Amino acid sequence: MDLSTTIYDSTQHDNFYPAASADHGLSVSELTAFINDLMATLVLEELGSIYFNHLQVLLPIEGLSLSDFDARWVYGRASLTSVPLELPVNNVASLDEQAHNAYYYLTQTLTMSQRTILVQLHDMFTKQLGHALAYRQLHKMATKDMLTGLGNRSAFDEALTRQLGWAQRHHEPFALLVIDLDNFKTVNDTWGHREGDNVLVTIASQLKGLLRDEDEAFRFGGDELCCLLDCQSQQQLACAAARIQHNLKQSDYLNKRHITCSLGGTIYRANDDAGSLFDRADKALYKVKNSGKCGYHAA
Numbered sequence: 001m002d003l004s005t006t007i008y009d010s011t012q013h014d015n016f017y018p019a020a021s022a023d024h025g026l027s028v029s030e031l032t033a034f035i036n037d038l039m040a041t042l043v044l045e046e047l048g049s050i051y052f053n054h055l056q057v058l059l060p061i062e063g064l065s066l067s068d069f070d071a072r073w074v075y076g077r078a079s080l081t082s083v084p085l086e087l088p089v090n091n092v093a094s095l096d097e098q099a100h101n102a103y104y105y106l107t108q109t110l111t112m113s114q115r116t117i118l119v120q121l122h123d124m125f126t127k128q129l130g131h132a133l134a135y136r137q138l139h140k141m142a143t144k145d146m147l148t149g150l151g152n153r154s155a156f157d158e159a160l161t162r163q164l165g166w167a168q169r170h171h172e173p174f175a176l177l178v179i180d181l182d183n184f185k186t187v188n189d190t191w192g193h194r195e196g197d198n199v200l201v202t203i204a205s206q207l208k209g210l211l212r213d214e215d216e217a218f219r220f221g222g223d224e225l226c227c228l229l230d231c232q233s234q235q236q237l238a239c240a241a242a243r244i245q246h247n248l249k250q251s252d253y254l255n256k257r258h259i260t261c262s263l264g265g266t267i268y269r270a271n272d273d274a275g276s277l278f279d280r281a282d283k284a285l286y287k288v289k290n291s292g293k294c295g296y297h298a299a
C-alpha cells in the first residue's frame, strides 16, 4: 500500500480541520488565518514528501490553495526564513532508531500563543505520521527475510503481481528464475545449521551484487530463491542464469562446502498468471534436479 495514501486516510481529512479548530478553540477561518499568517513551510528531513501530504490535508481550506502553497514551498532551503523552528517528530525515533525532526521555516516570529498552537498542531500531525511510519516498518518486517535480507515469499508474491500487471498493460515480458541449492541438507548435516545459514547469507549477498537495479531477488523459502529479471528473451535469461552459476562457482567458501545450484527459468507469456508462470519455472527446475542437478533449464 502506498504510504501517502495511508496518511491521507488516517487523518480523515474531511473531519480533520474542524476537529483541529475545535480542539484549539479557534474557528476554522481563524485557524486558516493562523496557518496563512504563519506561512509555514514545513520541511521534514528525509520525510519531506510524507509530511507534505499532511499539508495537503490542510489545503482545501478557504484561502489556501495548492498553488499558493507551492509558491511558498521551499524544500531543503530556508529562503523564506526568518525563524527556523525545529520540533521532534514523536514516536519515530523508537521505530527506526533515528531521530527525526520537522523544521518549520517561518516568515515571521511567533508569539507565544502562536507557538503553543503550532506545537499542538504539530503533535496532531506527527501522531498520524507515527502511525504511517509504524505501518511502513511493519510492512518492511513482514516482507523481509530476516536471515538473508532478501524479500521473503510475501514480497515475492507482491512483486510478481506487480510485474504481471505491468507486463499485461505494456506487453513487455520479464523473466522468472527459480534457484534451488543442491544437497543443501548435507551442509547442515556436516557443518551444522549455523554454517547452513552462512551459506544462505553468502549466496543471497552474491546474488544481490550480481543483479541489475531493475532486477529483484527473493528467498522463496528454505534453500530456494527466486529472481524477477528484466529479460525479454530466452537468450538474455540464459545469460543471466549462466552469470549467476559462474559467480557461485568462483566462491572458495561455497566450493569448500560443495555448494552448487540448479536453476529453472521462464519468460512471461501473454495470459500468464502467477500460477502458470511459476509452474513453468518450477518444472524447468525439476528437470535439472532430475537430471543430475547443477544446471539450468528453461521452459
Ligand SMILES: Nc1nc2c(ncn2[C@@H]2O[C@H](COP(=O)(O)OP(=O)(O)OP(=O)(O)O)[C@@H](O)[C@H]2O)c(=O)[nH]1
Binding pocket: 147, 180, 181, 182, 183, 184, 185, 186, 188, 192, 193, 194, 195, 196, 197, 200, 221, 222, 223, 289, 293
Ligand atoms: N541452515 C538452514 N537450513 C535450512 C533453512 N531452511 C531450510 N533449511 C534446510 O534446507 C534443507 C533443504 O533440504 P532439501 O529440500 O532436501 O534440499 P537439498 O538437500 O538441497 O536437496 P536437493 O534440493 O534435492 O538437492 C533442509 O534440510 C532444511 O532443514 C535455514 O533457514 N537455514
